[in-house]
Amino acid sequence: MTTALLSDAAIDALHRTLALQRQAFQAAPFPSLADRRRDLKALRLALQRWQDPLARAMSEDFGRRSESECKMLDVLGPALQIDHALAHLRRWMRSERRGVDWMFLGNRARVVYQPKGVVGVIAAWNFPVVESVGPLVTAIAAGNRVMIKMSEFSPRCTEVLRRMLAEVFAADQVAVFDGGVEVGRAFAGLPLDHVVFTGSPAVGREIMRAASVNLTPVTLELGGKSPAIVGRSAAMGTVARSIAHGKLFNSGQACVAPDYALVPPERIAEFVAATVREFQRMVPDPVQDPHYTSMASERHADRVRELLVDAVAKGASVTSCGAGDGGRIIPLQIVTGVSPQMRIMQEELFNPILPVLACDSIDEAVAFVTARPRPLALYYYGNDSGEARRLTRDVPAGGMTINDWAWHVFQCDLPFGGSGNSGMGSWRGPEGFRALSHAKSVFTVRRWFPIHLFRPPYGSHIQQLIMKQFLGHGAAGHAELTAGAPSEPPPVQKQGPAR
Numbered sequence: 001m002t003t004a005l006l007s008d009a010a011i012d013a014l015h016r017t018l019a020l021q022r023q024a025f026q027a028a029p030f031p032s033l034a035d036r037r038r039d040l041k042a043l044r045l046a047l048q049r050w051q052d053p054l055a056r057a058m059s060e061d062f063g064r065r066s067e068s069e070c071k072m073l074d075v076l077g078p079a080l081q082i083d084h085a086l087a088h089l090r091r092w093m094r095s096e097r098r099g100v101d102w103m104f105l106g107n108r109a110r111v112v113y114q115p116k117g118v119v120g121v122i123a124a125w126n127f128p129v130v131e132s133v134g135p136l137v138t139a140i141a142a143g144n145r146v147m148i149k150m151s152e153f154s155p156r157c158t159e160v161l162r163r164m165l166a167e168v169f170a171a172d173q174v175a176v177f178d179g180g181v182e183v184g185r186a187f188a189g190l191p192l193d194h195v196v197f198t199g200s201p202a203v204g205r206e207i208m209r210a211a212s213v214n215l216t217p218v219t220l221e222l223g224g225k226s227p228a229i230v231g232r233s234a235a236m237g238t239v240a241r242s243i244a245h246g247k248l249f250n251s252g253q254a255c256v257a258p259d260y261a262l263v264p265p266e267r268i269a270e271f272v273a274a275t276v277r278e279f280q281r282m283v284p285d286p287v288q289d290p291h292y293t294s295m296a297s298e299r300h301a302d303r304v305r306e307l308l309v310d311a312v313a314k315g316a317s318v319t320s321c322g323a324g325d326g327g328r329i330i331p332l333q334i335v336t337g338v339s340p341q342m343r344i345m346q347e348e349l350f351n352p353i354l355p356v357l358a359c360d361s362i363d364e365a366v367a368f369v370t371a372r373p374r375p376l377a378l379y380y381y382g383n384d385s386g387e388a389r390r391l392t393r394d395v396p397a398g399g400m401t402i403n404d405w406a407w408h409v410f411q412c413d414l415p416f417g418g419s420g421n422s423g424m425g426s427w428r429g430p431e432g433f434r435a436l437s438h439a440k441s442v443f444t445v446r447r448w449f450p451i452h453l454f455r456p457p458y459g460s461h462i463q464q465l466i467m468k469q470f471l472g473h474g475a476a477g478h479a480e481l482t483a484g485a486p487s488e489p490p491p492v493q494k495q496g497p498a499r
Contacts, residue, residue: 007179007180007182007183010177010178010179010183010186011182011183011186013177014147014177014183014186014187014190015190017147017171017175017177018118018147018190018191018192020171020172021118021145021147021171021172021173021175022117022118022145023172024145024172024173025115025117025118025144025145029114029115030114030115030143031115031143033089033090033093036089036093036140036141036143037086037089039140039168039169039173040082040085040086040089040137040140040141041082041086042168043078043082043133043136043137043140043168044079044082044083046164046165046167046168047075047078047079047082047133047164048079049164050160050164051071051075053160053164054070054074054075054129054157054160054161054164055067055070055071055074055075057154057156057157057159057160058070058074058128058129058154058156058157060156061125061128061153061154061155061156061157061296062293062294062296063294063295063296063297063328064290064292064293064294064328064329065250065293065294066250066290066291066292066293067290067291068291069249069250069291069293070129073127073130074127074128074129074130074133075129077130077134077410078129078130078133078134078136078137080410080412081134081137081138081412081428082137083412084412084413084429085137085138085141085412085433088413088430089141092113092141092430092433093113095110095111095112095113095442096110096111097109097110098110098111103466103470104449106446106448106449107443107444107445107446107449108443108444108446109441109442109443109444110442110444111439111440111441111442112439112440112442113142113433113434113437113438113439113440114143114437114438114439114440115142115143115144115436115437115438116142116144116193116194116436116437116438117144117145117192117193117194118144118145118146118147118192118193119135119139119144119145119146119147119192119193119194119195119196119436120146120147120148120149120187120188120190120192120194120195120196120216121135121136121139121146121147121148121149121195121196122148122149122184122187122188122195122196122197122198122199122207123148123149123150123151123198124151124198124199125151125153125154125296126250126253126254126255126296126350127250127254128150128151128154128157128158128161129157129161131198131221132148132150132161132176133161134427134428135196135219135427135432135436136148136174138427138428138432138433138435138436139196139427139436140174141433142433142436142437143437144193144194144436145172145173145174146173146174146175147174147175147177147187147190147192148161148165148174148175148176148177149177149178149179149183149184149187150176150177150178152178152179152180152181153296153297155178158176158178161176162176185206185210188206188207188210188211189210189211189213189214190214190216191214191216192211192214192216193216193217194216194217194218194219194435194436195207195211195216195217195218195219196218196219196221196427196436197218197219197220197221198221198222198255199222199223200222200223200348201222201223201224201348201373201421201422201423204220204222204423207220208220218424218425219417219423219424219425219426219427219435220417220418220423220424220425221255221376221416221417221418221423221427222255222376222418222421222422222423223255223348223350223376223418223422223423224259224348224373224374224375224376224418224421224422225259225260225345225348225349225372225373225375226256226257226258226259226375226376226377226378226379226397227258227259227260227261227262227365227368227369227375227378227379228243228246228258228260228261228262228379228380228381228405229261229262229359229362229365229369229378229379229380229381229382229391230261230262230263230264230267230271230359230381230382231264231362231380231381231382231383231384231387232264232267232382232384233382233383233384233387234381234382234383234403235383236267236270236271236274237274237278238381238403239271239274239381240271240274240275240277240278241278242379242381242403242404242405243258243261243275243354243405244275244278244279244282244321244332245278245282245405246258246379246405246406247279247332247352247354248279248282248283248292248331248332248352250293251292251293251294251295251330251351251352252332252349252350252351252352252353253293253295253296253300253350253351254350254406255350255376255377256376256377256399256405256406256409257349257350257405257406258354258379258405259348259349259355259375260338260344260345260349260354260355260356260357261354261355261356261357262357262358262359262365262368262369263356263357263358263359264358264359264360265358265359265360268336268356268358271356272319272334272336272356275321275332275334275354276319276321276332276334279321279322279331279332280321280322283321283322283331284322285322285323286322286323286324286329286330286331287323287324287325287329292329292331294327294328294329295328295329295330295351297328298327298328300328300350300351301327301328301330303351304330304333304351304352304353306343307343307344307347307349307351307353308333308335308353310342310343310344311335311338311342311343311344311355314339314341314342315337315339316335316336316337316338316339316342316344317335317336317337318333318334318335319333319334319335319336320332320333320334321333321334330351330352331352332352332353332354333352333353333354334354334356335353335354335355335356336356338355338356338357342355362384362387362390362391365391366390366391366394366395369395369397370394370395370396373420373421373422374396374397374398374418374419374420374421374422375397375398375422376397376398376399376418376422376423377397377398377399377400377401377405377406377408377409378391378395378397378399378400379400379401379402379404379405380400380402380403381402381403382403388402396419396420397419397422398416398417398418398419398422398423399414399415399416399417412428412429413429413430414428414429415428415429415430415431415432416428416429417431453466
């Protein structure tokens with residue numbers, strides 16, 4: 001069967017599944033707390049049972065990916081998220097009492113969090129389980145049906161995940177799809193009730209454009225150049241250990257990896273030496289270490305080399321933290337003598353390259369970061385509480401960790417999402433539950449309340465008193481504003497014919 005026919009068949013399957021899930025949702029539009037708990041617990045047990053096949057599949061899709069990192073983030077992350085949802089779901093589902101305006105006192109106002117319907121999840125290849133199952137957990141907690149589109153670059157993981165989820169859910173509740181660009185474009189264009197996308201800003205714009213045809217709301221977790229700002233008060237060993245880990249985790253192929261470092265000029269040499277030392281302590285031999293992840297493809301590895309060639313040609317120096325294999329195993333590459341026109345400062349890296357720039361003050365750091373597109377993450381290293389407050393307050397970013405990298409992402413009660421170029425919305429925690437729910441306003445009028453006083457015929461004494469109470473004396477105010485003004489406009493002087 002040709003690629004075109006395969007795509008057509010896949011797109012037909014999307015529409016059939018959406019119709020199936022829509023029908024199932026209409027038949028049961030508000031799953032009970034017990035139903036949602038049952039589904040989340042079943043998913044939690046499935047993750048536990050399937051952790052080894054999932055980790056092996058992810059590693060095979062990459063070529064070589066640390067199975068420890070696969071389990072740590074892709075399996076443990078959603079499992080902890082389920083535990084958090086189970087602990088808080090009753091409170092999240094509870095309707096919220098809201099205040100009633102003074103003139104309607106005695107009545108009742110509340111917000112009910114209603115499931116949206118069918119949620120579409122589009123996952124990226126770098127963390128395929130956490131970026132598919134993570135939003136799935138929140139969507140189920142919120143009472144939705146879910147369609148998941150996996151990346152074409154993670155076929156083995158997709159097949160294992162499909163089998164795992166089919167063991168827990170019927171297709172009218174959760175379904176998994178694969179396919180290339182055409183299928184992805186068709187998926188984003190479905191009349192879904194919400195779309196969650198993880199990927200690059202460029203593709204995020206395409207997703208948003210496709211979803212806009214149906215006015216489908218979107219949650220976009222994108223990326224950007226996440227800075228690590230090193231203050232003069234920082235302990236360099238701690239800084240180097242953290243940033244080296246941030247760049248070796250998944251070989252830097254993470255949307256929240258430190259993208260570049262801003263370091264006081266007199267401490268750059270110390271920073272580079274310490275980071276090399278810490279990297280080599282954690283990964284003495286990247287080629288032989290099975291826990292060091294390869295670049296996801298030859299194309300990604302070639303891009304690393306192209307970026308380094310560009311930087312050196314424009315005056316940079318490169319310090320390698322070890323020997324690679326000449327192919328897809330590439331250790332951390334620290335680049336100094338960096339200038340803004342280099343590609344490494346104009347593109348999101350998503351690899352084990354770390355540009356290091358001199359930064360003399362916190363004011364300079366704030367100016368540098370805020371002059372660029374908003375990052376998904378921001379990192380500050382130092383013991384100056386004033387600097388930490390300044391960065392927290394004045395630098396827009398999706399999230400922030402102080403004195404380490406990315407641990408805010410692991411906190412299930414914190415929202416995780418971007419701002420501006422790095423995305424919008426969040427699919428996790430209470431904010432995620434609300435994003436995948438409709439906050440439905442409900443106002444109950446008591447039988448004894450004289451609501452008829454607000455109906456025609458207008459101009460009654462009670463209505464006049466109410467208007468006077470809330471709007472004051474409009475006629476008197478107008479008279480004061482117009483006092484002394486002529487009652488009629490002056491006559492217009494006639495002019496002769498224009499010449």
